[in-house]
Amino acid sequence: MRALSIKFEVTVLYVLILGVILVGYRFFTHRDLSNRLYHSIDRRMRLTGDELGRRIGALVNTEGGRHNTALDLPDEYLLGPDCYRLFNAKGELIEQSKFCKYNFPPLLKKELKKLQNSKYFFHNVVVSGHHFRLGSILFSSLGAQGYILQICRQIDDVVALLHRRIYVSAGSILLILLVVHLLGRLLVRRILGPVLNVARVAKTISAKDMSARVSVLNLEAEMMYLANSFNQMLASIEKSFEYVKEFSSSIGHELKTPLAIIKGETEVVLRKKRRVEEYRRVLRVNLEETNRMIHIVEDLILLTKLDYRPSTIYKEPFDFIKFFTEIWQRAQMLASHKKISLSATIPRTPITIQGNKLHLNRLFMNIIQNAVKFTPSGGSITLAVHPEGQTVKISISDTGPGISADDLPRIFQRFFQKDKFKSRSGQGIGLGLSIAKSIAQFHKGQIEVxxxxxxxxxFTVLLPTAHS
Ligand SMILES: Nc1ncnc2c1ncn2[C@@H]1O[C@H](COP(=O)(O)OP(=O)(O)O)[C@@H](O)[C@H]1O
Ligand SMILES: [Mg+2]
Structure with missing residues (x-):
């Protein structure tokens, strides 16, 4: 089934609600008007009826209690537009005024009953295509017997007026609804236009070209917000795509170099018969390059895990002081190989940390290895641990060449190396600091430089301590 469009649903709902309100309002005003008109007619009929009833009563009395009294009305009544009918207490017609040319219906039992309850009874009838209001009044001046006077007043003009009002109301309601429907459609189209525009732009986006953006010119505040959010989303997706492209090309590059070395060395050594030492040398090179590739792959797996599956990484509480003292010992060995002096300030009081020892070890060794790698022989490295409130601050300082202001923001990027060719001799492919940063973030900490x-x-690492 095809889904209804929002445009259709909104306008139909809008028109329906307005239609119900207008019809309801017109219904009540119409009823009010007709009530008021009939009330005023009834009031006048009642006045006339009461007056006439009294005259007839007087007549009845003077003629010795006769019930079948003649409807002896003055000419002003008889020549007027109304008809008068006289019924006895049983509801039988006794007589009616002269010149009355219509055949009005007899008095019904239920009407008689209502009259006995309330003296007056008014209702409408249609006779020979004309509308009449019949007002009956019960006079019981003669004890239980009594008589009923009925005035039949033609009300064609009133009914016509009320009908005309109904037609006018219905017509105006239809017209209003039509206009509202058209305006509603225009309004909804105006509101939804930008949304369709967003959809159009979304369709043109592909992995190859992500440059399209929704225009935010002349948009209302909410739509501008939507368009801006969409554009921002596109920008960040585009950035991620660029990043993924660069990342895969870097990985390819990093893996291609050791593979090319292995292939080259193997081809050369196989060209002719060689001495055993020659084969040994090539196998050593191949092993070194294979280890290098394993290292790269392991680093990538770790980064993916830290970024996308951090919940799978195990954490436990441990004493950070004891842990860092071991790191310091390893750092001393590395530094002494390169004739670099190393000093450390580590407090004795235990500091508990909740974390993954293996990965934290990796974090600190990456920074320390860099310090050793970049500091020339004769230089010095200083390690320091400071508890600070709910965090522990670890700083690693070196007297190496330093990092330029331009490079500072880039050193944590994946595969960033200041000097790629030089660093091939040493370890690392520019992933060390980005891994360190991901590990710090995984522990809700951070690295500053x-x-x-x-x-x-x-380099300063800030790690939250475990709450006791
Ligand atoms: N202690 C340091 N002194 C000077 N430069 C550094 C230091 N640590 C890192 N860098 C710079 O940051 C870059 C990235 O470091 P890293 O991610 O560990 O990669 P790698 O060690 O493989 O080069 C290094 O290539 C270097 O240019
Ligand atoms: Mg490194």
Missing amino acids: KSKLGEGST
Whole structure:
């Protein structure tokens, strides 16, 4: 089944609600008007009826209690437009005024009953195509017997007026609804236009071209918000796509180099018969390059896990002081190999941390290895641990070459290396700091770096301590 469009639903709903309100309103005003008109007619009939009834009563009395009294009315009544009918207490017609040319219906039992209850009874009838209001009045001046006077007044003009009002009302309601329907459609089209525009732009987006954006010119506030949000979403998707493209091309590049070395070395050594040492050398190179590739792949797997499946990483509470003391010992070994002096300030009081020891070890060793790698022999590295409220602050400073202000924001990017060719001799492919940053974020911590070219660098790691 095809879904109804919002445009259709909104306008139909709008028109329906307005229609119900207008019809209801017209119904009540119509009823009010007709009540008021009939009330005034009835009031006048009652006045006339009461007056006439008294005259007839007097006549009846003077003629010795005769019930079948003649309807002896003055000419002003007889020549007027109304008809008068006289019934006895049983509801039988006794007589009616002269010149009355219509055949009015007899008095019904239920009408008689109502009269006995309330003296007056008014209702409408149609006779020979004309509308009449019949007003009956019960006079019981003669004890239980009594008589009924009925005035039949033609009300064609009143009925016509009321009917005309109904037609005019119905017509005006239809007209209003039609106009509202058309205006509603225009309004909805105006409101939904930008949404359709967003959809149109969305259709033109593909992985190859993500440059399209929704125009935000002349949009209402809410639509501008929608369009801006959509554009922002596109921008971040585009950025992610760029990132993924760059990332895969970097991975390809990093894996291609060791593979090319393995292939080249193997081809050359197989060209002719060689000495055993030659084969050994090539196998050593191949092993080194294979280890390098395994390292890269492991790093990538770790990054993916930290980014997309952090819930699978195990965490436990442990004493950070004991943990960092072991790191310091390993750092000492690395530094002493390169004749770099290393000092450390580590407090004795235990600090509990909730985290993954293996990954935190990786975080600190990545920073320390960088410090050792970039600091020349004779330089120095300083480690310091400071508990600060709910966090523990660990700083690693070196007297290396420092990092330029331009490079500072980029060193945590994946595959960023200041000098790719030089660094091939050492370890790392520019993933070390980005892994360190992801590990810090996984532990709800952060890494800051302060550095000046020629003055060394200080990396500071902030980690939240476990609440006891
Ligand atoms: N202590 C440091 N002193 C100077 N430069 C550094 C230091 N640590 C990191 N860098 C710069 O940041 C870059 C990225 O570091 P990293 O992500 O560990 O990659 P890698 O060690 O593989 O080069 C390094 O190539 C280097 O240019
Ligand atoms: Mg590194």
